[in-house]
Amino acid sequence: MALWKRANTYYVDITAPDGSRIKHTTGTADREKAKEYHDKLKAQLWDLARLKQKPKRSWDEAALRWLKEKAHKKSYRDDVQRIRWFTGHLRGKTLDQIDRSLVDGLVTRHIHGTDRTKDLYVALIRAIFRRAMREWEWIDAVPAFKTYSVGGKVRVRWITEEQAETLLKELPAHQREVVVFALATGLRQGNVLDLTWDRVNLARRIATIEHGDTKNGEALGVPLNDLAAAVLMRQQGKHESHVFTFRGRPLRSANTRAWRKALRRAAITNFRWHDLRHTWASWLRQNDVPTWVLQELGGWKSESMVRRYAHLSVKHLQPYADQLTFGSRTGLAGEAQKTAEVHVPKSPPGTAQTGLRLVTRDGVTV
Incomplete structure (x- = not known):
């Protein structure tokens, strides 16, 4: 207890719960009354601190509230998957116990995925904490969670047609159809699994993704090539509303244990389900589909998102590269000219390429 007397009056010196220091007069020269004032003031400060103190909230409460408020998100499935993973490690912990470390x-x-994958997990927990601070007022600050990727470059991972053929052989039948459809259309997982028959017109060869279900917020018309149409025809009659089902029920996830096991058996590493979309786009660019066409097919709002595939096709640049005539005049380019005249590109062994049709080694189209 800090009491001292000056000019015939007692003063108090108290450290409040928030660390601030309070010094002022008690207004009395009586030590007992000054002591009583000191104790009463200290008790009031602690009561005030308790009133201001937020009740401790758990990770479980935050996760449940987030999912309830974000049920409309296009990436809701991804949120569910990542929150389920975090909950396996954070169940029972209060938010103040969860920090950067x-x-x-x-x-x-x-x-064990890429830095980009790690960032996606951290981005979700960061968003939950920000909401807990700004809107729910459960916490006073958000931890400075770590960012793993450097430079902000978008990862592009794709597989060859031969690798795709191997992967399809390893997948169970119901998942094989989903993957083939994704490779044929480039649609995101959510758009594939949520596809309903009222959005499919096989006669006109088109599937429609409504504006509320696309990433850029605009409706997307998806032209159905032979491969995509064949998949849809095989699904007819299996369910009254949804296209892709398993045991009579709509598929809820394609990124399953069976998918991951199939990848291992096919010896395909560092490959996510979303990379099927990168694969589709890469195949089209390798077949010299123009960037603007690819942008429209994939529903990308910005051309910069499509230019990440630009390096996969340089045919349109060849005439400009050929403007360098030094080798022709000196004869140094003679052998290369002969090679270019007779060279015929070949498809990977065991595959035949017609658009995006995949033909297995025994000649069966999938």
Whole structure:
């Protein structure tokens, strides 16, 4: 207790719960009354601190509230998957117990994907904490969670047609159809699994994705090539509303244990379900589909998103590269000219390419 007397009056010196220091007069020269004032003031400060103190909220509460409020998100399935993963490690912990060090340790030890994949997990927990602070007023600050990728470059991972053929052989039948359709259309997982028959017109060879279901917020018309149409024809009659089902029920996820096991058996590494979309776009660019056409087919709002595939096709640049005539005049380019005249590109062994049709080694089209 800090009491001192000056000019015949007692003063108090108290450190409040928030760390601030309070010094002022008690207004009395009586030590007992000054002591009583000191104790009463200290009790009032602690009561005030308790009133201001937010009740501790758990990760489980935050996760449930987030999912309830974000049920409309286009990436809701991804949120569910990542929250389920985090909950396996954070169940029972209060938000004030979750910090940068804890999350970094979990992500580093248990997520073996790319830095971009790690960032997607951390981005979700960061968003939940920001909402808990700004809107729910559960916490006063958001931890400075770590960012793993450098430079902000978008990862592009794709597989060859031969690799795709191998992967399809390893998948169970119901998932094989989903993957073939994704490779044929370039649609995102959510758009494939949510596809309903009222959005399909086989006669006109078109599927429609409504504006509320696309990433850019605009409706997308998807032209159905032979491969995509064949998949849809095989699904007819299996369900009254949804196209892709398993045991009579709509498929809810394609990124399953069976998918991951099939990847391992096919010896395909560092490959996510979304990379099927990158594969589709890469195949089209390798077949010299113009960037603007690819942008419209894939529903990308910005051309910059499509230019990540530009390096896969340089045929349109060849005439400009050929403007360099030094080798022709000197004879140094003679052998290369002969090679260029007789060279015929070949498809990977065991595959035949017609658009996006995949033909297996035994001649069966999938």
